[in-house]
Amino acid sequence: MSAAVAVHAGTSANDTLPALTAPLRRLVVAAVLAAALPLLLQLPALVSGGIGAVALIAGWSALRRPLPMPLRLLLVVVITGAVLLGFGFRVGRDAGSALMLAMLVLKLSELRDFDDAKRVVAYALFSPFAAFLQDQGPLTLALGLVAAIGVLAAMARLAEAPAPPKPLRRDATALAQSLALALPLALVGFWLFPRLPTPLWGLPENAVARSGISEEMSPGDWIDLMGDDRPAFRVRFDGPTPAASTLYWRGPVLTRFDGRTWTRNEWLAGFPPPELPRGEAGVSYTLTLEPTDRRYVFALESPTGWPNGLELGFDATLKSTAPLRSLSQFRLRALAAAPYQADLPDALRRSVLSLPAEFNPRTVQLAREWRSAATDDRAYIERVLAWFNDEHAYSITAPPLGRHTADEFLFDTRVGYCEHFSSAFVILMRAAGIPSRVVTGYTGGVPNRVGGYWVVRQMDAHAWAEVWLPGEGWVRVDPTAAVAPERIFDTLESAAGDGGLANTLRPMLDFGDSLREAWNNFVVGYNAMRQSELLQHLGWHGAGAAQVGQAFVVAAGVALGLTLLVLMWPPKGERDPLLRAWRGFLRRWAKRGAVKLPDESASAFLRQLRASETRASDAADLVQRFIALRYAPPGEGVDAERTALAEALRRYRPR
Amino acid sequence: MAGKPGTFDRIDSVLARLPFVRGRQPEALPITLDRKRIYVLPTRQGLLVGALLTGMLLGALNYNNNPGLMLAFLLAAVVHNGVVMAHLRLSGLRITALHAEPVHAGEALRLRIRVASGRRSRDGLLVQAATGEPTKLPEGLHAPGADGELELSVPTTRRGLMDLGRLRISTTRPLGLARAWSWWRPRERVLVYPAVEKGGPPLPGSGGDGAPRPRAQRSGEDTHHLRDYRSGDAPRQIAWKASARLDRLMVREYESGTANDVHLEWSALRHLPHELRIARLARWVLDAERDGRRYRLALPGGVMGPARGAEHRHACLRALALLPEAGG
Numbered sequence A: 001m002s003a004a005v006a007v008h009a010g011t012s013a014n015d016t017l018p019a020l021t022a023p024l025r026r027l028v029v030a031a032v033l034a035a036a037l038p039l040l041l042q043l044p045a046l047v048s049g050g051i052g053a054v055a056l057i058a059g060w061s062a063l064r065r066p067l068p069m070p071l072r073l074l075l076v077v078v079i080t081g082a083v084l085l086g087f088g089f090r091v092g093r094d095a096g097s098a099l100m101l102a103m104l105v106l107k108l109s110e111l112r113d114f115d116d117a118k119r120v121v122a123y124a125l126f127s128p129f130a131a132f133l134q135d136q137g138p139l140t141l142a143l144g145l146v147a148a149i150g151v152l153a154a155m156a157r158l159a160e161a162p163a164p165p166k167p168l169r170r171d172a173t174a175l176a177q178s179l180a181l182a183l184p185l186a187l188v189g190f191w192l193f194p195r196l197p198t199p200l201w202g203l204p205e206n207a208v209a210r211s212g213i214s215e216e217m218s219p220g221d222w223i224d225l226m227g228d229d230r231p232a233f234r235v236r237f238d239g240p241t242p243a244a245s246t247l248y249w250r251g252p253v254l255t256r257f258d259g260r261t262w263t264r265n266e267w268l269a270g271f272p273p274p275e276l277p278r279g280e281a282g283v284s285y286t287l288t289l290e291p292t293d294r295r296y297v298f299a300l301e302s303p304t305g306w307p308n309g310l311e312l313g314f315d316a317t318l319k320s321t322a323p324l325r326s327l328s329q330f331r332l333r334a335l336a337a338a339p340y341q342a343d344l345p346d347a348l349r350r351s352v353l354s355l356p357a358e359f360n361p362r363t364v365q366l367a368r369e370w371r372s373a374a375t376d377d378r379a380y381i382e383r384v385l386a387w388f389n390d391e392h393a394y395s396i397t398a399p400p401l402g403r404h405t406a407d408e409f410l411f412d413t414r415v416g417y418c419e420h421f422s423s424a425f426v427i428l429m430r431a432a433g434i435p436s437r438v439v440t441g442y443t444g445g446v447p448n449r450v451g452g453y454w455v456v457r458q459m460d461a462h463a464w465a466e467v468w469l470p471g472e473g474w475v476r477v478d479p480t481a482a483v484a485p486e487r488i489f490d491t492l493e494s495a496a497g498d499g500g501l502a503n504t505l506r507p508m509l510d511f512g513d514s515l516r517e518a519w520n521n522f523v524v525g526y527n528a529m530r531q532s533e534l535l536q537h538l539g540w541h542g543a544g545a546a547q548v549g550q551a552f553v554v555a556a557g558v559a560l561g562l563t564l565l566v567l568m569w570p571p572k573g574e575r576d577p578l579l580r581a582w583r584g585f586l587r588r589w590a591k592r593g594a595v596k597l598p599d600e601s602a603s604a605f606l607r608q609l610r611a612s613e614t615r616a617s618d619a620a621d622l623v624q625r626f627i628a629l630r631y632a633p634p635g636e637g638v639d640a641e642r643t644a645l646a647e648a649l650r651r652y653r654p655r
Numbered sequence B: 001m002a003g004k005p006g007t008f009d010r011i012d013s014v015l016a017r018l019p020f021v022r023g024r025q026p027e028a029l030p031i032t033l034d035r036k037r038i039y040v041l042p043t044r045q046g047l048l049v050g051a052l053l054t055g056m057l058l059g060a061l062n063y064n065n066n067p068g069l070m071l072a073f074l075l076a077a078v079v080h081n082g083v084v085m086a087h088l089r090l091s092g093l094r095i096t097a098l099h100a101e102p103v104h105a106g107e108a109l110r111l112r113i114r115v116a117s118g119r120r121s122r123d124g125l126l127v128q129a130a131t132g133e134p135t136k137l138p139e140g141l142h143a144p145g146a147d148g149e150l151e152l153s154v155p156t157t158r159r160g161l162m163d164l165g166r167l168r169i170s171t172t173r174p175l176g177l178a179r180a181w182s183w184w185r186p187r188e189r190v191l192v193y194p195a196v197e198k199g200g201p202p203l204p205g206s207g208g209d210g211a212p213r214p215r216a217q218r219s220g221e222d223t224h225h226l227r228d229y230r231s232g233d234a235p236r237q238i239a240w241k242a243s244a245r246l247d248r249l250m251v252r253e254y255e256s257g258t259a260n261d262v263h264l265e266w267s268a269l270r271h272l273p274h275e276l277r278i279a280r281l282a283r284w285v286l287d288a289e290r291d292g293r294r295y296r297l298a299l300p301g302g303v304m305g306p307a308r309g310a311e312h313r314h315a316c317l318r319a320l321a322l323l324p325e326a327g328g
Helices: A002-015 A022-042 A045-063 A069-086 A093-110 A114-123 A126-134 A138-159 A168-192 A266-270 A346-351 A361-373 A377-391 A405-413 A418-431 A479-483 A485-489 A500-524 A528-537 A545-568 A577-591 A602-612 A617-630 A636-651 B005-016 B044-062 B066-090 B213-217 B240-246 B274-291 B310-321
Strands: A231-237 A248-254 A283-289 A303-305 A310-312 A318-320 A328-334 A436-443 A446-448 A453-457 A461-469 A473-477 B038-042 B094-100 B108-116 B126-129 B147-155 B160-163 B167-171 B178-184 B189-193 B224-228 B250-254 B262-265 B295-299 B302-307
Touching: A022 A045, A022 A093, A022 A114, A022 A126, A022 A138, A045 A069, A045 A093, A069 A093, A093 A114, A093 A126, A114 A138, A114 B044, A126 A138, A126 B044, A126 B066, A138 A168, A138 B066, A168 A528, A168 A545, A168 B066, A231 A500, A248 A461, A266 A346, A283 A500, A361 A377, A361 A405, A361 A418, A377 A418, A377 A461, A377 A479, A405 A418, A418 A436, A418 A461, A418 A479, A446 A500, A453 A500, A461 A479, A500 B066, A528 A545, A545 B066, A577 A617, A577 A636, A602 A617, A617 A636, B005 B178, B038 B044, B038 B066, B044 B066, B066 B167, B066 B178, B108 B189, B126 B147, B189 B310, B240 B250, B262 B274, B274 B295, B274 B310, B295 B310, B302 B310
Parallel strands: B262 B295
Antiparallel strands: A231 A283, A231 A453, A248 A436, A283 A328, A303 A328, A310 A318, A436 A461, A446 A453, A461 A473, B038 B178, B094 B108, B108 B147, B126 B167, B160 B189, B167 B178, B224 B250, B295 B302
């Protein structure tokens, strides 16, 4: 029985395709796993763990033996379930790429013949791309490039499969050559292929929220953020840098309070944006935001200039029209902060005065007493800030609070950080009848001495307040600054101690970040706007999408022409120096009338020489040596003789 | 190697019927493959990669994702260059001569094609006849400037002058994403001997048991004389002792009166169907040659022999091969 099976397998392999040999299987598995890696690192831990386990099982089965059908089905069901569960059954772009990745690695378990191998290898190309959609950091890019190269190498090997594999070095050289040849066209495409100013299809909400400032705040919930030193955005000022104490990067403005949490009031979104102070003076700067998946642009107050695609909200925040899913860059202008919106519409006024009943009774009581004792709003605010300064302390290790957060913070624990201070301050204001709101965002930043720009990190997140004063408008008040200004403008890092290690590493870290910033500037943040700027630099003003398209066609034509020129460049002629010299010798004789026809042998030419040219005895001698050496087996003496003869043939001139 | 040959062959045969396509008319050698006769189409893997790249391009544009766009363009350029390289791998190849030793119908013809590789390297080329398996270009012909023969196995079905049909040279290198190929229809035709009847009666006039007559008569050495060996003589005829003595190969020549000659008569086999008649005569020619007997073949077109030897055998088989079809 087993003999019959073996014979059958042998013949069928012979009359279809050659068998997928073990080295080829290993190559395919390696290429697919390398392609899966960058995406795997971007998925939530549960999902990537599951897919990674399946990848190992499937890879093992591709190399050893196929899994039985029921087991494969079971794996499909289990991994699909795990992915959906991991994404909370929200099927979006991310869950989609995770599912495709799961199917890719599962495909390894049914690697039977060449067609399977070719399909799975081609299909693997989607994975580095999907990883780039998630993250554009250097690690992902490097892994993605490695993955693409691995897939191309596997494709090349499969294409020449039945042939015995060439040495690895030749493969690598061929691959490097084809990548180098691909560069001109790739660069032209990157720089000049017309970008879409608006997306073709809606961008689905990301299933996994990124860390960063959200649209709500309750005292005590930012602790994770305060220890996170990843950059939130980078800023490059055109002129001198404004004073650090004025660097307030405004984010979500929170007006609604439910007793515990501050949130935005969506009902107010229909109000027109306020008139902001105008003027040509001020700072202009370039803001490069890391992806947030939200729409806030953390602009310096008060924004006076912004590009298309951004809009000003009723609360003077700048928002993008689409969620910021990838690194985005904006050229912005700002004027030093000044009060604005002197006339507050009633609906807005009500919303920024409301407080939930039956919360914080002691705070409300205090506010009423102090306000009636004060001469005006400003005096009251001064008194509150002085109280904060005298009797409250800043610490990020604030004790947890119960139901009446402001009461407990103000009168009992008296220790807190920006969230506690801003929340309690706004409650104090509203209870005293002063319109006020919580503003979240970032303050300060760290200059990068190598790159000449500023980095604002997640740990620079901050919350402050804005109060509306009659006759003036909205004015920023930072109650935390009244307590611990140094804690705001110098951030946690420096508070942790000016350690020696951090200082020695600082230039290196700065250098690393400046590389990242340059990459962001030139590659990741490149968009339709920068594209038309690039053309303007080349002297092409007012270039729209059509002109960019023309430029692309022209440049792609040039790049293509160059590539073809290199590809079709005649390969080097005769490589054998002796033959090269021999042909030169024949050419020179042909000019003198002694022609060796292509079908004539060298000996026939020799006879011809001897018959016609009486003076050519030295030439005849050379021809005789050539006949002797042309097919002589290689050896040390022979090689030397060949070299000598080639030299003699080159020097010979028929007289 | 060539993916699923089925799909490609179908596309190929459709294309072959298009009026403007080269390689339909028989051509004289030598020919050089150039861009006018090289075709390139994506393979199935190539189509899959093309779809993926289109998806990547759209996705990257939509999300304004520059690394994704860079990847898509880089891969697209690599694929594009691969297509050009596949084309160049064929371009400039010269086919200078064609030759095949005749075989009997039903056997595989070993077609020898002389190829000059020209200026480029030619590894990964496949050569295939209209019927028959693809054959790899031998390694000796890969290097630039190489000139040599490749042997292609072509199945034969009928006797006579065989039209070789379309020969195809193709490659999917370097990445397997595109297949470049070229056709060429040789004007040269190759001779196919008739099929040989299996079994059937022995040579006429051989006493029924098929044993050759000379054997029976080999009682005395004096019934023959010796002569020099000529190519085509059966080894059994060699006089080894005499050869050793004289230091050159000698062959016994029997007294061969007309009584010893075999007469192979087309007209004597009137009772057989046309093709079987040819097959039997062909076998008798081979049998007579094997036995070292002289034979005479009488066909409607004329009489050959009596003689023996390779040339005579070829002349007889050729005449048999070229006999018209039954009723024709």
